[in-house]
Amino acid sequence: MLTVKNLHAGIEEKDILKGINLEIKAGEVHAIMGPNGSGKSTLSSVIAGKEEYEVTDGDIFLNKESILEMDPEERAHEGVFLSFQYPVEIPGVTVTNFIKTAINQTRKAKGLEDMPASEMLKMIREKSELLEIDRKFLSRSLNVGFSGGEKKRNEIFQMAMLEPKLAILDETDSGLDIDALRIVANGVNKLRSEDNAVLVITHYQRLLDYIVPDVVHVLMDGKIVKTGGKELAHELEEKGYDWLKEEVNV
Amino acid sequence: MSLKDKLVSSHIVFQDSLDPDSPIYDIRGNAIKTFEAEGFPTKKDEAWKYTSLNSILKKDYNIFPTKKSSLDFKDVERYFINDIDTYNIIFVDGVFNAHLSSTTHDGIDVCTMNSALTKSKYQQVIDVYFNKIAKEESLTSLNTAYARDGAYIYIPKGKVADKPIQIIHFATGSQEAALLQPRNLIVAEENSEVQIIERHQSLSDSPTFTNSVTEVYAAKRAIVDYYKIQNDKLDASLVDTTEIEQHGESIVSVHTFSLGGNITRNNLNYYQKGERIDSILKGVTLIEGKQHVDHNTLVHHIEPNCESHQDYKGIFAESATGVFNGKVVVEKEAQKTNAYQSNNNILIDDKATINSKPQLEIFADDVRCSHGCTIGQLDESALFYLQSRGIAKKEARALLMYAFANTVLSSVKIPQLKQRITKLIAKKIGVSIGFEI
Numbered sequence: 131m132l133t134v135k136n137l138h139a140g141i142e143e144k145d146i147l148k149g150i151n152l153e154i155k156a157g158e159v160h161a162i163m164g165p166n167g168s169g170k171s172t173l174s175s176v177i178a179g180k181e182e183y184e185v186t187d188g189d190i191f192l193n194k195e196s197i198l199e200m201d202p203e204e205r206a207h208e209g210v211f212l213s214f215q216y217p218v219e220i221p222g223v224t225v226t227n228f229i230k231t232a233i234n235q236t237r238k239a240k241g242l243e244d245m246p247a248s249e250m251l252k253m254i255r256e257k258s259e260l261l262e263i264d265r266k267f268l269s270r271s272l273n274v275g276f277s278g279g280e281k282k283r284n285e286i287f288q289m290a291m292l293e294p295k296l297a298i299l300d301e302t303d304s305g306l307d308i309d310a311l312r313i314v315a316n317g318v319n320k321l322r323s324e325d326n327a328v329l330v331i332t333h334y335q336r337l338l339d340y341i342v343p344d345v346v347h348v349l350m351d352g353k354i355v356k357t358g359g360k361e362l363a364h365e366l367e368e369k370g371y372d373w374l375k376e377e378v379n380v
Numbered sequence: 381m382s383l384k385d386k387l388v389s390s391h392i393v394f395q396d397s398l399d400p401d402s403p404i405y406d407i408r409g410n411a412i413k414t415f416e417a418e419g420f421p422t423k424k425d426e427a428w429k430y431t432s433l434n435s436i437l438k439k440d441y442n443i444f445p446t447k448k449s450s451l452d453f454k455d456v457e458r459y460f461i462n463d464i465d466t467y468n469i470i471f472v473d474g475v476f477n478a479h480l481s482s483t484t485h486d487g488i489d490v491c492t493m494n495s496a497l498t499k500s501k502y503q504q505v506i507d508v509y510f511n512k513i514a515k516e517e518s519l520t521s522l523n524t525a526y527a528r529d530g531a532y533i534y535i536p537k538g539k540v541a542d543k544p545i546q547i548i549h550f551a552t553g554s555q556e557a558a559l560l561q562p563r564n565l566i567v568a569e570e571n572s573e574v575q576i577i578e579r580h581q582s583l584s585d586s587p588t589f590t591n592s593v594t595e596v597y598a599a600k601r602a603i604v605d606y607y608k609i610q611n612d613k614l615d616a617s618l619v620d621t622t623e624i625e626q627h628g629e630s631i632v633s634v635h636t637f638s639l640g641g642n643i644t645r646n647n648l649n650y651y652q653k654g655e656r657i658d659s660i661l662k663g664v665t666l667i668e669g670k671q672h673v674d675h676n677t678l679v680h681h682i683e684p685n686c687e688s689h690q691d692y693k694g695i696f697a698e699s700a701t702g703v704f705n706g707k708v709v710v711e712k713e714a715q716k717t718n719a720y721q722s723n724n725n726i727l728i729d730d731k732a733t734i735n736s737k738p739q740l741e742i743f744a745d746d747v748r749c750s751h752g753c754t755i756g757q758l759d760e761s762a763l764f765y766l767q768s769r770g771i772a773k774k775e776a777r778a779l780l781m782y783a784f785a786n787t788v789l790s791s792v793k794i795p796q797l798k799q800r801i802t803k804l805i806a807k808k809i810g811v812s813i814g815f816e817i
Binding site: 175178179180181182201202203205206207210211212214217218220221222223228231232233235236239271288292 | 762783
């Protein structure tokens with residue numbers, strides 16, 4: 131599904147990612163953990179195509195096709211979804227209208243007609259139930275005045291509506307209480323299939339109790355320094371990151 | 381002959397054509413003298429530093445509305461907000477058009493200034509309110525000198541206008557270049573309410589220069605909502621002066637949507653003569669090409685415990701230029717004033733310009749006054765967020781512009797009007813994505 135090869139990227143001459151290699155297969159959940167400033171959010175932004183980062187070496191492939199030259203919207207049309215750590219507020223545009231616009235723009239890019247209104251409504255109903263979102267919420271302005279939990283739930287709702295091939299969850303657990311965390315994780319789990327893949331980016335192991343990864347990577351100073359199974363997350367939770375620093379000498 | 385000389389010398393002929401017993405005969409005579417002494421404003425005047433009328437004053441305007449032009453409703457229907465029932469006061473080349481209008485005298489007066497200035501039953505109102513708030517200066521005096529027609533709206537004590545009132549001034553271009561000088565008077569007596577939608581619309585590519593003056597008088601607890609749609613042709617210029625006097629506990633809002641025209645200058649002045657008054661001034665400017673929009677506002681806080689809220693949003697593309705000059709004066713007696721002013725601008729292209737100048741003159745010590753002015757570009761991280769959801773850059777930019785203007789749109793009280801303006805904005809930005817609200 132996703133192949134990252136020797137990825138070097140940075141911002142304004144500052145190198146942040148220093149040779150990332152990653153291979154995520156369809157049906158898998160990978161987690162990337164790491165201390166603050168290790169490059170986790172940069173990696174998610176670069177995969178999604180944020181322009182301010184410059185890729186200086188390496189490549190990113192989605193289903194064997196390089197996506198480096200694609201605009202963010204083209205990557206989205208190919209099935210990349212990024213759940214933001216800090217979703218942007220858009221006053222005056224309701225959650226429903228926003229998602230309609232996103233879906234129909236994606237369909238347009240694929241040469242399809244707009245989704246029929248009845249089908250859209252049915253889908254909105256199904257997916258909002260999945261994330262325990264009530265109707266009033268859907269008619270509010272996108273992210274305006276939303277609590278941290280509501281913002282994250284809304285991100286996963288959008289993911290559910292857009293049905294991406296690769297979903298990247300960037301610090302989705304930050305600012306969530308345990309109930310919201312459970313709802314969000316439950317939503318993600320229900321959306322998992324043999325045809326899609328999930329990349330969870332997190333500082334803490336907490337979310338990984340609910341979204342159980344197949345593979346855990348540790349990112350430090352722009353490099354993946356260790357890869358293991360889900361037990362690696364528990365080890366990190368117990369011991370912190372310092373022991374790894376010594377082990378890998380960074 | 382310069383336009384000024386032409387206007388001054390033609391005035392005698394104009395006066396002769398009217399009733400010398402008219403209550404405003406002398407007012408007109410004095411006004412032309414003021415105009416003669418002051419002339420047109422120039423960039424040397426501080427208030428006109430960034431707006432020059434030179435290019436439009438060179439044209440040879442026909443200054444008298446002569447022949448009656450007829451218009452079919454179907455040809456101009458799209459300029460009406462026609463999905464709601466409204467009273468309509470429609471002018472074509474400065475002349476009232478009864479066929480397109482729908483006026484009333486049932487409980488409230490919605491008719492023409494020409495009637496009000498010539499019929500004796502209105503004389504008392506005219507004596508008390510006409511030309512009382514308007515200033516004696518240059519363009520306003522010129523308007524007063526030639527004032528002949530416009531909207532006359534009188535809402536008696538305790539009455540609520542049962543539907544919004546639309547005032548539309550059409551210019552057909554049947555004259556080479558037209559100088560139009562509409563004059564409106566709106567009087568809302570105690571506990572009355574009225575909503576007004578105003579538009580100046582040229583229907584041809586002939587140059588049009590409109591010098592409009594409106595006086596609004598809101599008595600105690602009156603509520604007046606005034607919406608101005610400025611989306612005119614590229615050869616249509618407008619100086620729109622609105623003078624508002626408010627009394628205790630009244631609320632007057634003016635929303636100005638400046639979406640097109642050649643040179644547009646808005647003078648919007650509020651005078652608060654009572655306590656617990658709320659004055660609301662809002663505007664969205666969205667222009668491109670070489671268009672120019674200037675907002676010149678004044679809120680004069682004279683008495684205690686009043687509020688004013690100003691929110692002007694501007695988006696300027698290509699070589700468009702904008703001016704915001706917002707003055708707030710808080711007199712010594714006006715303690716506990718809350719005055720807010722914000723002017724936020726987005727410059728889309730390198731050649732676009734905005735001159736923003738907040739001016740606060742505060743003589744009271746127990747007040748809360750704030751002003752903020754920003755000039756920037758569209759938020760890149762917000763753009764990325766939308767793009768990452770599959771929304772193409774152009775549409776994403778449009779959504780952000782719409783969201784930016786939304787604080788102004790959101791307080792429009794007539795849903796159909798809000799819908800219409802939203803559509804106008806979407807069309808201007810060049811997108812067709814659903815912006816239902």
